Amino acid sequence: MSTFLTTQNPIEQLPLAFNGYQFNHCKTLNCKNFGSHNPNDYVLQNNNRNRPTLVCRECGAFPPLLNNQDVVEETLRYQRLQSSDLPRCTNSECDNKHYPALTHRHLYHAFGFSGDRQRYRCKACEQTFVDRWSGANNKLAMQQKLLGLLFTGYPVRDICRRLEINPKTFYDQLNHIAARCRRQLALFDERLFKHQHHVELASNIKDLQPQSHNGVMWVASAESQSGYVVAQHINYHADDIALSHLYHDAYQDSARFMSAPKHDETVSDPFIPKGILAKVDATYRKIFSRSNMENPLSDGAKINYPTKGTLIYPQYTVYSHYLYLKEMFQNNEYLAIFMPQETLLRSACISVFIDHIKQKRIDPLYVIEDEQWLHGDDASKVDIVLLGWWQDRWAFTHLENASKGVCHLGGEIYDDKKWLKHSTYRAVSSYQHRFQEQFSQLINEPRRKLRPAGLLPLLDIYRAWHNLCRQDKFSLTPAQRLGLASSPMTLEQLLS
Numbered sequence: 001m002s003t004f005l006t007t008q009n010p011i012e013q014l015p016l017a018f019n020g021y022q023f024n025h026c027k028t029l030n031c032k033n034f035g036s037h038n039p040n041d042y043v044l045q046n047n048n049r050n051r052p053t054l055v056c057r058e059c060g061a062f063p064p065l066l067n068n069q070d071v072v073e074e075t076l077r078y079q080r081l082q083s084s085d086l087p088r089c090t091n092s093e094c095d096n097k098h099y100p101a102l103t104h105r106h107l108y109h110a111f112g113f114s115g116d117r118q119r120y121r122c123k124a125c126e127q128t129f130v131d132r133w134s135g136a137n138n139k140l141a142m143q144q145k146l147l148g149l150l151f152t153g154y155p156v157r158d159i160c161r162r163l164e165i166n167p168k169t170f171y172d173q174l175n176h177i178a179a180r181c182r183r184q185l186a187l188f189d190e191r192l193f194k195h196q197h198h199v200e201l202a203s204n205i206k207d208l209q210p211q212s213h214n215g216v217m218w219v220a221s222a223e224s225q226s227g228y229v230v231a232q233h234i235n236y237h238a239d240d241i242a243l244s245h246l247y248h249d250a251y252q253d254s255a256r257f258m259s260a261p262k263h264d265e266t267v268s269d270p271f272i273p274k275g276i277l278a279k280v281d282a283t284y285r286k287i288f289s290r291s292n293m294e295n296p297l298s299d300g301a302k303i304n305y306p307t308k309g310t311l312i313y314p315q316y317t318v319y320s321h322y323l324y325l326k327e328m329f330q331n332n333e334y335l336a337i338f339m340p341q342e343t344l345l346r347s348a349c350i351s352v353f354i355d356h357i358k359q360k361r362i363d364p365l366y367v368i369e370d371e372q373w374l375h376g377d378d379a380s381k382v383d384i385v386l387l388g389w390w391q392d393r394w395a396f397t398h399l400e401n402a403s404k405g406v407c408h409l410g411g412e413i414y415d416d417k418k419w420l421k422h423s424t425y426r427a428v429s430s431y432q433h434r435f436q437e438q439f440s441q442l443i444n445e446p447r448r449k450l451r452p453a454g455l456l457p458l459l460d461i462y463r464a465w466h467n468l469c470r471q472d473k474f475s476l477t478p479a480q481r482l483g484l485a486s487s488p489m490t491l492e493q494l495l496s
Helices: 068-083 140-151 156-163 167-195 276-288 314-328 343-352 354-358 416-422 426-438 452-468 491-495
Strands: 042-044 054-056 108-114 117-122 128-130 198-207 217-223 229-234 310-312 334-339 362-369 383-387 392-399 402-408
Touching: 068 167, 068 314, 140 156, 140 167, 140 452, 140 491, 156 167, 167 452, 167 491, 198 314, 198 343, 198 426, 217 314, 217 426, 229 314, 229 452, 276 362, 276 383, 276 392, 276 402, 310 314, 314 343, 334 343, 343 354, 343 362, 354 362, 392 416, 402 416, 426 452, 452 491
Parallel strands: 198 334, 334 362
Antiparallel strands: 042 054, 108 117, 117 128, 198 217, 217 229, 362 402, 383 392, 392 402
16 A cells, blocks of 8 residues: 655655555545545644644544554554464464464364374474363363352452462463463354354443543444454553653654653543533534544543553554454455444544445444433434534434434435434443443452553453353343354353
């Protein structure tokens, strides 16, 4: 993909594309520069941090710049985290080293056993290796008890006392459980990615630890009807990374890592608007007041930077989240994404799926609905209102004591009633809410507020339990509702 390098001065060109990806362009759908990577279509400056770095010459939009390489590297980092424990070719010079045997069986031979563990042989280089998690789990009974106590709200100290283990052993076992859960999920995720050609996703982003104000945000996407959680990311790196820059600069290396702010500011809590139209308008005003519209952490609120680990700018996490989804659903024929009114989600979705938008293969929608709204209700009267700087076309409907609104971000204007009835992101928002309710004591533990690394394995465990074990009122798991499984899994099966 061309970046139209016309000058030796880097600020007179867009940040370099990486692996064919260029996320810096005008994101106004009706602008003639929409998707343009030609720097001559924009005004670029990097001298004044209080002014936009990029301004579209045609429509005046000023989307913030991103380092394309950092977005791709963040996606690769997530893929490595999810597949690091899966068996694969161990030959560093083999092309198959990136492809796990569980999800790419055509690249490997099942080659007997090493003890009770499955052994494989690579078809390309004939290297043999063993699936370390395929054998019997000698800690199964203890891990079941540990999860049972954790899921019922016991604090870590009490769990350690009851199981007669020390905290280090507790976290070691938690990491082992998470590795087994990731292995189980890989098999079901692969079935979803390969066999579901028409997919509707629900996305949401929120604070991982709302009471800590530590800047760690959690973005997740789930299949909108079944609730099967496909992917989740947080803008946090467990390692301490030395940083040379205080402010974000898309032209620098490692631009995605966020320094601890030197000056904390406080903001007063805004009033809560009444009525769904007023809520939408207030949200636009709040987003527009940020110093960076695509960074929810730039609203002036105080950030209690974690004492261990490094924050990542939320925009890199969300862009990499959607890039991961795009790569996983690359054989997909149609995709719909329902999301709350958040400019970061909108911009990331439009930038990553820009080809899908041009080909009319995706329906991205903002959705807002009252808690009393019953999903599936037909919209009777529909009111159309243009809102925000972008003059987004919103469709609102009102039924007795509940209201709902949708905004099609791809420009579609003919199916308002269909989307008002069908679109929702409740599946993923309720998943996130249940996680925070289930583990509120652990999440809000005083020492945990600035040390969120201990929650990382718990996120993987909960996603596996939610997808494969948790049953709804019809006694079906999300995996069953999608046809990926025939029956619910027990904890024993999940950890075996």
